[in-house]
Amino acid sequence: xxxxxxxxxxxxxxxxxxxxxxxxxxxxxxxxxxxxxxxxxxxxxxxxxxxxxxxxxxxxxxxxxxxxxxxxxxxxxxxxxxxxxxxxxxxxxxxxxxxxxxxxxxxxxxxxxxxxxxxxxxxxxxxxxxxxxxxxxxxxxxxxxxxxxxxxxxxxxxxxxxxxxxxxxxxxxxxxxxxxxxxxxxxxxxxxxxxxxxxxxxxxxxxxxxxxxxxxxxxxxxxxxxxxxxxxxxxxxxxxxxxxxxxxxxxxxxxxxxxxxxxxxxxxxxxxxxxxxxxxxxxxxxxxxxxxxxxxxxxxxxxxxxxxxxxxxxxxxxxxxxxxxxxxx
Amino acid sequence: xxxxxxxxxxxxxxxxxxxxxxxxxxxxxxxxxxxxxxxxxxxxxxxxxxxxxxxxxxxxxxxxxxxxxxxxxxxxxxxxxxxxxxxxxxxxxxxxxxxxxxxxxxxxxxxxxxxxxxxxxxxxxxxxxxxxxxxxxxxxxxxxxxxxxxxxxxxxxxxxxxxxxxxxxxxxxxxxxxxxxxxxxxxxxxxxxxxxxxxxxxxxxxxxxxxxxxxxxxxxxxxxxxxxxxxxxxxxxxxxxxxxxxxxxxxxxxxxxxxxxxxxxxxxxxxxxxxxxxxxxxxxxxxxxxxxxxxxxxxxxxxxxxxxxxxxxxxxxxxxxxxxxxxxxxxxxxxxxxxxxxxxxxxxxxxxxxx
Ligand SMILES: Cc1ncc(C[n+]2csc(CCOP(=O)(O)OP(=O)(O)O)c2C)c(N)n1
Ligand SMILES: [Mg+2]
Numbered sequence: 001x002x003x004x005x006x007x008x009x010x011x012x013x014x015x016x017x018x019x020x021x022x023x024x025x026x027x028x029x030x031x032x033x034x035x036x037x038x039x040x041x042x043x044x045x046x047x048x049x050x051x052x053x054x055x056x057x058x059x060x061x062x063x064x065x066x067x068x069x070x071x072x073x074x075x076x077x078x079x080x081x082x083x084x085x086x087x088x089x090x091x092x093x094x095x096x097x098x099x100x101x102x103x104x105x106x107x108x109x110x111x112x113x114x115x116x117x118x119x120x121x122x123x124x125x126x127x128x129x130x131x132x133x134x135x136x137x138x139x140x141x142x143x144x145x146x147x148x149x150x151x152x153x154x155x156x157x158x159x160x161x162x163x164x165x166x167x168x169x170x171x172x173x174x175x176x177x178x179x180x181x182x183x184x185x186x187x188x189x190x191x192x193x194x195x196x197x198x199x200x201x202x203x204x205x206x207x208x209x210x211x212x213x214x215x216x217x218x219x220x221x222x223x224x225x226x227x228x229x230x231x232x233x234x235x236x237x238x239x240x241x242x243x244x245x246x247x248x249x250x251x252x253x254x255x256x257x258x259x260x261x262x263x264x265x266x267x268x269x270x271x272x273x274x275x276x277x278x279x280x281x282x283x284x285x286x287x288x289x290x291x292x293x294x295x296x297x298x299x300x301x302x303x304x305x306x307x308x309x310x311x312x313x314x315x316x317x318x319x320x321x322x323x324x325x326x327x328x329x
Numbered sequence: 330x331x332x333x334x335x336x337x338x339x340x341x342x343x344x345x346x347x348x349x350x351x352x353x354x355x356x357x358x359x360x361x362x363x364x365x366x367x368x369x370x371x372x373x374x375x376x377x378x379x380x381x382x383x384x385x386x387x388x389x390x391x392x393x394x395x396x397x398x399x400x401x402x403x404x405x406x407x408x409x410x411x412x413x414x415x416x417x418x419x420x421x422x423x424x425x426x427x428x429x430x431x432x433x434x435x436x437x438x439x440x441x442x443x444x445x446x447x448x449x450x451x452x453x454x455x456x457x458x459x460x461x462x463x464x465x466x467x468x469x470x471x472x473x474x475x476x477x478x479x480x481x482x483x484x485x486x487x488x489x490x491x492x493x494x495x496x497x498x499x500x501x502x503x504x505x506x507x508x509x510x511x512x513x514x515x516x517x518x519x520x521x522x523x524x525x526x527x528x529x530x531x532x533x534x535x536x537x538x539x540x541x542x543x544x545x546x547x548x549x550x551x552x553x554x555x556x557x558x559x560x561x562x563x564x565x566x567x568x569x570x571x572x573x574x575x576x577x578x579x580x581x582x583x584x585x586x587x588x589x590x591x592x593x594x595x596x597x598x599x600x601x602x603x604x605x606x607x608x609x610x611x612x613x614x615x616x617x618x619x620x621x622x623x624x625x626x627x628x629x630x631x632x633x634x635x636x637x638x639x640x641x642x643x644x645x646x647x648x649x650x651x652x653x654x655x656x657x658x659x660x661x662x663x664x665x666x667x668x669x670x671x672x673x674x675x676x677x678x679x680x681x682x683x684x
Contacts, residue, residue, distance in 0.1 A: 065471050069478070072459060073482075097464075103666055105445065144671065192671050240671055
């Protein structure tokens with residue numbers, strides 16, 4: 001089975017979709033001549049030309065809005081935002097237009113577009129360049145938000161997102177770009193709105209998305225060595241949120257830890273915990289535990305940044321304490 | 330301030346147009362009829378609001394009828410239109426049945442947006458009105474992208490993007506003009522300068538109060554027209570639209586026209602001086618056009634009365650249509666969240682449990 005990096009999975013999917021459909025085009029800052037800030041679009045300008053791979057000025061509001069307008073006429077733009085932090089400049093177009101145009105006009109025009117953007121801290125980029133603010137978009141009906149954690153999912157979900165008729169925010173992660181994984185040739189189609197049980201288990205459910213879904217798998221591996229059978233659920237889709245899969249798991253295991261790179265208060269984990277409490281209340285043997293970033297603007301200094309971000313150890317700590325509370329250790 | 334106001338910022342350079350007597354009488358009749366229709370339509374909208382048949386925000390085109398009719402007459406049916414929230418007249422003049430426009434105000438299923446949009450959010454695929462937008466400046470990047478899609482496909486449609494004077498101060502305006510020039514897009518940006526945002530004058534909001542000049546920062550052609558003169562508006566728009574179509578180059582047209590009433594139907598506009606209100610009344614484009622037609626002896630008074638009455642009757646018919654149209658069924662509440670069906674979507678009313 002071919003092994004690809006997360007970056008290569010994205011790049012090859014963009015290339016395949018550009019070949020497959022003339023209506024697909026890429027648009028963003030520095031994606032053409034410069035080949036992308038994180039080199040996801042390497043080689044694509046040379047192969048497809050500047051009509052299909054369009055460099056823009058530093059005008060996030062302008063070109064995100066332009067992509068929406070082009071999508072309204074039936075093109076399928078794939079926007080790259082350098083990082084999710086800069087999406088704040090375009091949030092009006094995303095929230096007030098991409099998310100609203102289908103419903104607000106009574107279903108007359110869809111907005112078939114994708115906005116790709118990496119989030120993630122841990123790169124010592126400081127407070128303005130290290131945020132995990134996907135919640136802002138996951139909050140909004142009309143948007144779809146997906147967050148793959150593996151190269152195979154990156155490929156499958158990007159393909160689905162490009163072929164979907166709604167605006168899909170596609171969350172990448174700086175820490176995952178170089179991660180390698182198996183990507184089968186006959187990759188099954190991914191469905192938006194579906195979580196995945198990435199490791200079956202019986203003692204505790206560990207839940208994550210994007211980088212933290214990978215971290216949760218690491219933690220499960222370590223717990224296995226301690227004789228604990230942890231089930232891991234990768235959310236994959238933040239909107240819609242697949243509550244059924246979460247609740248089904250916790251109804252069996254009776255306890256859960258949800259791990260997220262964003263801030264705890266009002267974060268994605270809060271919604272997950274609330275959903276579990278509503279759907280699995282009678283099965284819970286302990287409160288749902290949340291592992292999330294410290295609530296500070298992320299500092300630059302490595303020691304401080306490391307302390308602020310969740311890690312395998314923080315997931316393990318929360319898992320062990322939860323297992324202890326339910327008497328499974 | 331003194332030096333700026335000395336520049337006679339709102340004086341319109343009236344574009345030459347052929348003498349009224351040389352215009353096609355049917356065209357002139359159609360302009361007058363549409364202007365009278367829009368005038369009456371907006372008066373009926375205001376009335377519907379006070380009768381609580383219309384809710385939300387409601388901004389009228391009263392005083393801007395010449396700009397509305399002149400610009401829309403210059404477009405091909407296949408040209409695209411994006412507007413702000415002050416768009417009832419544009420929707421009608423772009424070819425949407427006035428009954429459907431009024432039905433949208435009434436929140437009925439027969440409305441342009443099936444009752445989902447209201448006054449600020451009219452849309453019609455067939456007429457190619459690609460939306461009224463309530464976020465000031467929000468329509469500019471969208472319109473720019475629509476023009477990009479036209480060039481992407483090698484089409485010959487033009488996009489007209491309407492906005493108010495206050496909109497020229499927001500970032501989206503500047504980003505969109507820059508992109509439109511860089512990408513050689515067939516788009517005309519129409520700035521309707523009524524000298525007011527809500528209550529803030531152009532002088533108090535725009536460091537360059539001669540708004541058409543703002544285009545020059547992007548090496549875009551900009552010009553100003555008397556927005557109360559329907560023939561001048563039509564001539565200028567037609568020229569810029571055809572230039573956009575044949576040369577794929579953007580332009581900005583500033584139409585100076587007074588707002589006859591408040592910012593929205595609930596605004597008594599107490600901030601306006603008596604002089605300003607009187608000047609707006611004196612500049613009434615409908616009165617002016619009718620007088621010009623009479624002076625040029627194109628139609629006699631009886632004929633003019635008939636045309637105006639036809640326009641007014643069409644507006645009254647629109648109200649009757651809206652009033653008898655059905656309200657949306659609550660069962661349709663979840664019909665328009667996503668175009669592609671999606672798993673796990675929550676269809677719950679406020680008190681429903683998730684599980
Ligand atoms: C981004 C944004 N800010 C503020 C408002 C509130 N608002 C609605 S209309 C308006 C004035 C706009 O003036 P102008 O562009 O001249 O248009 P006009 O109403 O005169 O046609 C304001 C401030 C808004 N809708 N959107
Ligand atoms: Mg104004």
